[in-house]
Amino acid sequence: MSEYEILRLIWWALLGVLLIGFAIMDGFDLGTAALLPFVARSDVERRVAINTVGPVWEGNQVWFILGGGAIFAAWPALYAASFSGFYLAMILVLATLILRPVGFKFRSKVEDARWRAFWDYALFSGGIVPALVFGVAFGNLFEGVPFGFDADLRFHSTITLLSLLNPFALLCGLVSLSMIVLHGAVWLNLKTTGTVKARAAAVVPFAALVFALLFALAGIWVSQLDGLRIVSALAHDAPSNPLMKTVARAAGGWFANFAAHPALWLTVATAYLGAVMAVVLRRQPGLAFIASALVPLGTIATAGAALFPFLLPSSSEPNASLTVWDASSSRLTLAVMLGVVVLLLPVVLAYTAWVYRVMRGPVRPEDVASKTAY
Amino acid sequence: MDIVELSRLQFAITALYHFLFVPLTIGLSVLLGIMETVYVMTGRPIWRDLVKFWGVLFGINFAMGVATGITMEFQFGTNWAYYSHYVGDVFGAPLAIEGLMAFFLEATFVGLFFFAWDRLSRVQHLFATWTLALGTNLSALWILIANGWMQYPVGARFNVDTMRMEVSDFMAVLFNPVAQAKFVHTVSAGYVTGSVFVLAVSAYYLLRGRHVEFAKRSMTVAASFGIASALSVVVLGDESGYTAGQNQKMKIAAIEAMWNTEPAPASFTVVGLPDLATHTTLYQVKVPWVLGLIATRSVDTPVPGINELVGLAHDRIKNGLIAYETILAIRKAPHDAALRAKLDAHVTDLGYALLLKRQRGDIENATEAQIAQAASSTIPNVPVLFWAFRFMVGFGLWFIALFALAFWLSAKRRLDRHRLFLWAALLSLPLPWLASELGWIVAEYGRQPWAVEDVLPTFLGVSSTDPGNVLFSLIGFVVFYSALLGADLYLLQKYIRLGPDATLGTKEVAA
Numbered sequence: 001m002s003e004y005e006i007l008r009l010i011w012w013a014l015l016g017v018l019l020i021g022f023a024i025m026d027g028f029d030l031g032t033a034a035l036l037p038f039v040a041r042s043d044v045e046r047r048v049a050i051n052t053v054g055p056v057w058e059g060n061q062v063w064f065i066l067g068g069g070a071i072f073a074a075w076p077a078l079y080a081a082s083f084s085g086f087y088l089a090m091i092l093v094l095a096t097l098i099l100r101p102v103g104f105k106f107r108s109k110v111e112d113a114r115w116r117a118f119w120d121y122a123l124f125s126g127g128i129v130p131a132l133v134f135g136v137a138f139g140n141l142f143e144g145v146p147f148g149f150d151a152d153l154r155f156h157s158t159i160t161l162l163s164l165l166n167p168f169a170l171l172c173g174l175v176s177l178s179m180i181v182l183h184g185a186v187w188l189n190l191k192t193t194g195t196v197k198a199r200a201a202a203v204v205p206f207a208a209l210v211f212a213l214l215f216a217l218a219g220i221w222v223s224q225l226d227g228l229r230i231v232s233a234l235a236h237d238a239p240s241n242p243l244m245k246t247v248a249r250a251a252g253g254w255f256a257n258f259a260a261h262p263a264l265w266l267t268v269a270t271a272y273l274g275a276v277m278a279v280v281l282r283r284q285p286g287l288a289f290i291a292s293a294l295v296p297l298g299t300i301a302t303a304g305a306a307l308f309p310f311l312l313p314s315s316s317e318p319n320a321s322l323t324v325w326d327a328s329s330s331r332l333t334l335a336v337m338l339g340v341v342v343l344l345l346p347v348v349l350a351y352t353a354w355v356y357r358v359m360r361g362p363v364r365p366e367d368v369a370s371k372t373a374y
Numbered sequence: 375m376d377i378v379e380l381s382r383l384q385f386a387i388t389a390l391y392h393f394l395f396v397p398l399t400i401g402l403s404v405l406l407g408i409m410e411t412v413y414v415m416t417g418r419p420i421w422r423d424l425v426k427f428w429g430v431l432f433g434i435n436f437a438m439g440v441a442t443g444i445t446m447e448f449q450f451g452t453n454w455a456y457y458s459h460y461v462g463d464v465f466g467a468p469l470a471i472e473g474l475m476a477f478f479l480e481a482t483f484v485g486l487f488f489f490a491w492d493r494l495s496r497v498q499h500l501f502a503t504w505t506l507a508l509g510t511n512l513s514a515l516w517i518l519i520a521n522g523w524m525q526y527p528v529g530a531r532f533n534v535d536t537m538r539m540e541v542s543d544f545m546a547v548l549f550n551p552v553a554q555a556k557f558v559h560t561v562s563a564g565y566v567t568g569s570v571f572v573l574a575v576s577a578y579y580l581l582r583g584r585h586v587e588f589a590k591r592s593m594t595v596a597a598s599f600g601i602a603s604a605l606s607v608v609v610l611g612d613e614s615g616y617t618a619g620q621n622q623k624m625k626i627a628a629i630e631a632m633w634n635t636e637p638a639p640a641s642f643t644v645v646g647l648p649d650l651a652t653h654t655t656l657y658q659v660k661v662p663w664v665l666g667l668i669a670t671r672s673v674d675t676p677v678p679g680i681n682e683l684v685g686l687a688h689d690r691i692k693n694g695l696i697a698y699e700t701i702l703a704i705r706k707a708p709h710d711a712a713l714r715a716k717l718d719a720h721v722t723d724l725g726y727a728l729l730l731k732r733q734r735g736d737i738e739n740a741t742e743a744q745i746a747q748a749a750s751s752t753i754p755n756v757p758v759l760f761w762a763f764r765f766m767v768g769f770g771l772w773f774i775a776l777f778a779l780a781f782w783l784s785a786k787r788r789l790d791r792h793r794l795f796l797w798a799a800l801l802s803l804p805l806p807w808l809a810s811e812l813g814w815i816v817a818e819y820g821r822q823p824w825a826v827e828d829v830l831p832t833f834l835g836v837s838s839t840d841p842g843n844v845l846f847s848l849i850g851f852v853v854f855y856s857a858l859l860g861a862d863l864y865l866l867q868k869y870i871r872l873g874p875d876a877t878l879g880t881k882e883v884a885a
Contacts, residue, residue, distance in 0.1 A: 055485035058440065062481045066473035068447045073470035076462025076538075083451025083458075084837035090452050091847045095854060098441040102858055105437035109865050151705065153537040155455050156838045239535035329463045330533070330540040340471055348478045355482050358493050373489075 004237035005325075007334040011074045012311075012324045014341060016304050018070055022063035023296035024183070028289075029053035029060055031184015033100070033127025034177070036120055039188060039199040046120060047108060047368040052191035054104060054374040055359045059352060061100070073337050077242060077327040078311050081155045082137075085147055085312075088161040089133050096129040108374050127184075128177065135176025138303055139169030142222055142254060144315030149243060158316070168221055175214045179295045182207035186278055186292040190285035193362050204282050208275040211295065215271060222306065227253020228313050234325050242326045247318040254306045264305045271298025378833040380844040381453045384851060386818075388445050390811055391855045395439035395862075397810050400514060400561055401568015401603075402432040403480075403507035406487075407500075408595055414500045424592060425503070426491075427874035428572065431866060433488060438862045440481070442855065447473075453844065457825050457835030463540045464530045464547060465520055472516035480509030514561050522553025524826050525817070526621045532721050534704050534714070539829060552617045556817075559610035562603045563813065566773050567806035569600030570799075573780060575870055577799035580790045585873050593789050597780035604773040611770065615668045622827060624752060625820040626669050627680045631655040631760045639666030640677035645764070648756045653681065680753055687726060688749040690828075694727030696720045699738050725829040732833050754822045762812040762819075769809035776802055 001009075032053050040049040053060075072079040083090050099122040107119035143166070147157035185207055188200035232246035250256065258264050274294025281288040307313070309324040328334060367373065375383070406425055413421035447469065450458050458466075486494065486502040494502065523530075529546030530539045541547060573596040576589035618625050626632075631648035632640075633655065642664035647656040669677050678686075697720035704713050729748040730737035740748075776798065783789050790796075825832040869877050 055489035056482075058484055059478060059482035061440075061444075062473060062477045065444065065447050065477055066470065068451070069466065069470035069473040071466075072450065072458065072462055073466030076458055076466055079451045079462060079466070080455035080458035080837075083448055084453070084455035084839055087452055087837070087839050087843050088846070090448060091843075091850070094445055094448060095850065097444050098854070098858075101437040101440040102861065105433055106861055106865060109434070110868075153459055154838065155459065239533065241536050329466070330536075332544065333463050333467055333541050336541070336544050337467055337470060340467075340474065344471075344474045348474065348482075352478070352482055355486055358486060358490055 002237040004331040004334075007331060007338065008236065008324050008328050010338060011328060011334055012304075012308070014338075015071065015075065016300060018063065018067045020297050020300050022067050023179075023300060024293045025060040025063050026057070027131075027180050027183045027296055028187035029057040029184070030127045030131050031180040031182070032188055033123045033184075034131065034181055035184050035188065035200065035203065036124050036127070039185075039203065040196050043113075043116065044365050044368060045196050046116070047373065048192055048196055048363050048365055049188060050104065050107065050123070050374050051363045051368050052188060056355065057104065058101070059355070061097070064097070070337075074329050074334060075311065075322075075327055076329060077153075077155075077240065078322050081147060081157075081312055081322060084155060085145060085157045085159045086137060086140075086164065087159075089137065089164055092161075093130050093133045096126045099123065100126040104374050127180070131177045131180040132173040135173035136164060136169040138176070139166075139172030139218075140164055141303070141307060141310075141313060142172075142225055143168060144226075144228070144313040144318070144321070146316035147312075147314050148317035148320040151243075153241065153243070168218075168225070171214060171218050171221065175211065175218050175299065178207055178211040178214055179299060182211055182275065182278060182295060183292045186282070186285065186288050189282060190289050191362050193364055197362075201282055204288070205279045208279045212272060212275050215299065219268070222254050223252050225254060226251055227256060227306075228310055228318055228321060229253055229256065230309070230323065234323075236325050237331075238326060240326050240328050240330075242320055242322050244326065245319060245323075247321050249318065257305055257308055267298050267301040267305050269298070270294050271302060274298060375841075375845075377839065377841040377844060378836050380841055380848055381836045382832065384453060384844060384848040385449060387848070388442065388449065388851055388855070389818075390814065391851075391859070392439070392442040392446055393810055393814060394807060394859070395435050395442060396514075397560075397564035397567035397806065398435045398571055399432070399439045400510050400564025401566065402428060402435070402571065403503075403510045403568075404565060405568050405572060405595060405599060406432060407504045407507045408599060409592075410500050410503045412595075414496050420587065420591065423874055423878055424588065426878050427588075428592070429487065430869055430877055431571075431575075433484075434862060434865045434869070436484060438858060441858065445851070452847075453837050453839070454825070454835045455837035455839075457830065460538045460830050460835065461527075461530075461826055463538060464523060464527070467541070467544075468516045468520040468523075468547070472513050472520075476509050476513035476516055478509075480506050480513065483509065511561055514564070515557050518557040518560055519548060519550065519553045521817075522550045522556050523547055524824075525556075525821060526550055526552040526617070527826050527829050532724060534701055534717060535708075539826075552614070552621070555610055555613040555617050559607060559614050559813075562606035562610060563806070563810050565603035566600060566607055567810065569596040569603060569777065570773065570802055570806045572596035573600065573776075573799045574801075574803035577796040578870070579873065581793065581796050581800065585875070586790060588874050590784075590789050593780065594784045597777055597784045600773070600777035601781045604770070604777050608767075608770050608774065611767070612668060616671060618669075622821070623678050624680070624683050624754065625759070625816075627678065627683060628754045628756045628759045628820060629763045629816065630665060630677075631756050632665075632677065632679045633681055634679040635682045636665065636677045636679065638670075638676045639663040639673040640669065641665055642668070646760075648760050650756060680756070684749050684752060687729075687752040688745060690723040690726040691729060691745050691748055693720050694723035694725065695730075695738065695740070697724040698727045702738065722828075725824070725826070725831065728834055729823065729831050732831070751823050754820050759816055759820045762815045766809050766812040766816060769805050769812075772802070772805065773809075 032049055036049055040046040103119045103123040107116055145159050149155055185200045185203035189197055226249040228247050229250045230245055231248045234245040274291050277291035278288050281291055310321055311327055312322040314321045406429055409421055410425045413425060483502045483506040487506050528550050529543035531542045533540045572592050576593040579585045579589040630643055633653045641660040641662040644659045644661060646658035665677055666673055697717055700713055700717040727737060729751060730740045730744060733744050779795060821827060823831050825835045
């Protein structure tokens with residue numbers, strides 16, 4: 001394998017690490033927001049739930065921002081194509097995510113029931129909508145979206161918001177939502193006491209069951225979809241030009257990698273193991289949290305393993321599909337950025353761990369009486 | 375309006391909105407660090423209250439900065455897809471590093487700053503505060519390295535196989551002199567903003583005779599930090615002018631409304647009325663030598679005027695067309711080494727040929743008239759730049775005067791004696807925001823028609839999205855951001871009026 005090929009593989013894996021990092025870290029605070037109206041009814045309960053994520057959600061959201069930046073740096077063609085192609089869906093996600101920083105900060109700064117109810121719903125939509133839309137986006141990857149490039153590599157597409165919201169993609173959106181809700185419920189079970197904790201604990205088995213069923217259903221549906229396969233020669237260290245290959249449709253093709261490498265089924269097993277253990281261990285919330293983190297890990301890894309080497313399959317011009325081999329940055333940029341990640345990511349993880357340690361322990365109703373609480 | 379204008383308007387509005395919050399975050403974060411350092415060193419509780427109260431205002435503003443910043447990270451992809459493809463190999467890297475090195479730092483430690491007063495020792499909390507300030511400032515560094523590259527695209531070359539710019543020298547991108555000057559200029563402007571904010575709000579308290587001890591201490595910190603920052607803004611602004619004089623001659627000429635080349639040493643036009651139609655500037659008041667000194671740091675180098683630069687652009691378009699025709703030939707014969715050598719010889723002007731794409735897709739068939747029109751399109755909006763620059767500089771000089779006075783009064787312990795000074799401080803509150811926004815207008819509007827100077831025209835960078843989508847998102851952002859800004863201003867004035875005692879639920883402790 002050439003150095004460029006290895007770098008592309010590493011950056012494909014890092015793309016997965018970032019998405020999984022985002023789903024695990026931001027996942028529990030998105031899930032907390034999505035559960036807000038259900039597990040926390042009085043103002044104090046709401047504040048308790050919000051304050052469990054208050055000190056940490058901001059750092060978690062950086063996983064999302066970093067995801068954007070890293071895709072830009074390592075997979076510029078994917079960044080350009082997916083975000084402009086999914087324009088309105090992306091704007092919708094941004095709008096609801098924008099509500100989160102202000103929602104957390106502004107909500108409890110005014111003692112007015114309507115003001116607070118408004119921000120509660122803003123936070124709620126900031127939890128539900130991104131979780132759904134990211135799942136919908138993944139669903140559309142399996143179906144392919146209609147796009148291509150001209151000779152100058154200018155991207156064009158006929159994607160609309162309605163075409164993205166098709167039944168299979170919505171199913172994937174619900175898979176994503178159930179996994180986020182499960183993770184959020186496990187988090188609240190860990191970080192609260194009393195009624196909020198009890199209600200959150202009751203959500204756990206329900207969310208795990210829904211996830212398990214929907215994930216299986218999505219898998220069966222995928223087996224009925226056409227996958228894609230590169231049929232021409234495509235050097236793995238070729239210049240990043242997505243117009244140099246031929247791609248063919250293959251019935252059930254998204255299972256080809258699993259057929260060739262049965263060990264990949266471990267990704268599916270990880271997701272299910274996580275869901276089961278999150279329920280089994282719900283009286284030991286710390287361990288249950290680790291278990292429910294396995295769910296997004298397994299789910300995203302499953303999707304990545306199935307799609308490999310495709311990043312963004314095209315339904316209208318399959319040859320223009322973006323793959324690991326023709327959508328990356330230059331060798332030098334991938335190498336420099338890998339160095340940056342190797343240097344900085346451990347530092348980030350270290351101080352993040354320290355912050356969680358400082359803020360350890362449940363949030364109690366008396367904790368939100370302070371003027372600095374959210 | 376077409377997709378280009380809609381996308382530009384959306385980017386300009388969302389960026390200018392974002393920068394309403396950024397400079398205050400940058401400035402206040404460092405001021406909080408300074409105040410908390412005094413608290414840890416003296417142990418006096420009033421200094422902790424200072425940190426906590428200004429921290430509440432910081433937090434309200436910080437949330438808006440984060441909220442409006444989310445859009446910025448993704449808008450290159452949603453609205454500027456061809457830009458993202460064309461320069462992502464270079465431009466994406468600093469953005470990703472910004473996330474990894476700066477955003478994680480500030481976003482993680484901002485949580486500790488607000489929530490961990492009782493969970494950390496004094497020194498640990500001080501560490502968290504300074505780390506927050508460091509993260510905030512590092513984020514400015516990386517975004518300005520990215521922006522500096524758009525102004526002065528060093529360390530990269532065009533790759534015909536991938537049809538994009540790729541990094542050739544990462545260190546050159548990192549240590550881009552334009553980026554370094556812009557970084558210090560911009561963070562200093564943030565420090566000025568933070569200092570004016572603290573000064574003005576404190577002046578408001580002193581005018582009403584409230585929270586006197588609190589306000590005087592705040593003012594002293596703001597005055598000493600502010601005077602240093604205000605001087606730094608102007609000095610580094612001058613450095614920016616010099617670096618722009620080296621590579622963005624059209625921007626300098628437009629700021630000066632200098633239609634014809636000034637013989638050395640060039641004089642500086644203080645005021646005048648630039649006229650776009652006739653390429654003249656009426657009623658000019660000029661100071662000899664000054665422009666030559668700013669732009670070239672010499673007395674014997676002429677500063678080229680707009681008309682001469684348009685002539686140069688005309689030549690570069692013709693040279694760029696040779697590069698473009700060679701690219702078309704290479705597509706038919708990818709392995710022809712002679713063609714690739716020919717491309718290398720002309721590729722530096724490829725961007726100029728791309729200017730023609732505004733008029734026709736098959737630019738290799740462009741007429742002489744179209745080339746002339748494309749050459750004229752390299753002139754930015756002269757009157758806007760001329761006035762934006764002069765107001766920005768005027769405000770910058772006013773801040774030096776204001777902080778010098780505040781510093782002198784603070785040294786004499788007479789901050790609360792002069793109502794005229796207090797009113798001047800209070801009324802200066804909006805000025806740093808105006809100056810910052812004008813500065814970005816000079817920097818970015820003055821870069822037009824380029825997204826990346828001499829490399830990629832702005833209009834070419836847009837996504838091929840349905841204009842209706844962009845109109846929808848543009849209106850949505852304006853309405854949405856305005857509502858959020860309303861809530862932000864409401865909360866800021868609410869807590870400023872409440873004052874430190876009621877906000878923190880503490881009694882003011884006389885030192």
